[in-house]
Amino acid sequence: MSAGLVVLYAGAGPSDVFVLDFDGVVVDSEPEITASAFEAAALHWPDLFSDSVLDVGNRKAQLREAMRTVRPVLVRGFESMVMLRMLLRDPRCPATRDAILNRWSEELPRSLSYWGESADELTQIFEAVRNDWMNSRTESWMALQVPYDGVTSALAATPFPVFIASSKAAHRVSALSSAVLGLELPPDSPRLFASLLPPEEKKAEALRIIARQQVCASPATRLHFVDDRLDTLLAVRQVPELAARWNLYLADWGYNTAEERAAAAREPGIRLLQLQDFNGMLAPPPRAS
Known part of the structure; x- marks a missing residue:
């Protein structure tokens, strides 16, 4: 079983579930x-x-x-x-x-x-x-698609379920995941939500669908959505049921401006996330001594 994108938990379920944009969060395209x-x-x-x-x-x-x-x-x-x-x-x-x-x-x-x-x-x-x-x-x-520093190893090692929500076509996300990240993500994978245009509307819809899946069923499970478009995060935050369940993050290493990053830092319910912290969030939790 591949790590990262296809990890499934038995029993009580995962403590965290991640939904990631692809371009501007995982890969610099x-x-x-x-x-x-x-x-x-x-x-x-x-x-x-x-x-x-x-x-x-x-x-x-x-x-x-x-x-x-x-x-x-x-x-x-x-x-x-x-x-x-x-x-x-x-x-x-x-x-x-x-x-x-x-x-x-x-x-x-x-x-x-x-x-x-x-x-x-x-x-x-x-x-x-x-x-x-x-x-x-x-x-x-493929050589023109560059994973952001540390993301490949973080995704490979994460014990948490990871979904991809991207405006990119499914066949491109799948091919790049395999060739650039070393992760198998078929175009028809239930973990892949692709061609989400317009992103403000379609990504909110994807988050609604994901939140209803069994892997997110426990109220104790923390749901995280990381995107590099502030407008997308603002649109999600305006939906009460999504704002109540999802932790929202603006990837400051992605395709956004200094003005957008400053605005995100002022927005309640949206966290400005740095790459090192993102990789750390994906890391396995420390074992109890």
Whole structure:
């Protein structure tokens, strides 16, 4: 029996149950998202994203850095293509970065309309590029997904049940769990809740389902939900039955801004969690002497 994601307790049940977001909590997937955005953008907008354009003034490296800065507001993969095009003219422009970080819900539809693009078409292009890369150049694709420090060993050693609740597609979470984390998590695993979009709504629904499972039945069992999106945690906290049962944590090592971390620290019912403390929470409890 694999440790971590498939541990089941007999008898009285576990003292703790964890539900973890995947991207931004378990694995840093930003390098892959950005690399896929470059490939998809070059395919869809070849004149804008040709090598001759990107090689000028180290622009590609500047774009990579800018994409990491704006990653906290990205929800769906295709949005990275839009961000990349917005940043193309001047990757270091503070106004563009601020517009993405602070007004993304307005900037995304505005940009799509101005360019005559559709979210559905860009989604098809982006997902096709990712799937082709994952299937035909698997090793290089996997290499862009980096587990956060200590998380792999913490998950492998934890005695507690762990669920994954992610906006990522199930087949990608499954493949990455096996290749990057060394944990078997089939796409149809009852411990995997995937493609949760919009996350504010669907993750709350997943937590409601998980809380009703036998592994969480004891009132003494502590339930923990760790995510790197403050909006998701705030949405969960607004549901009384979830707020009463779940301990909520914002992963400060994930895709969030300094302003969001400061806001989380002020929010009742949400704890700002550091990576070292997260790994410690997953550790087996000390044995009684």
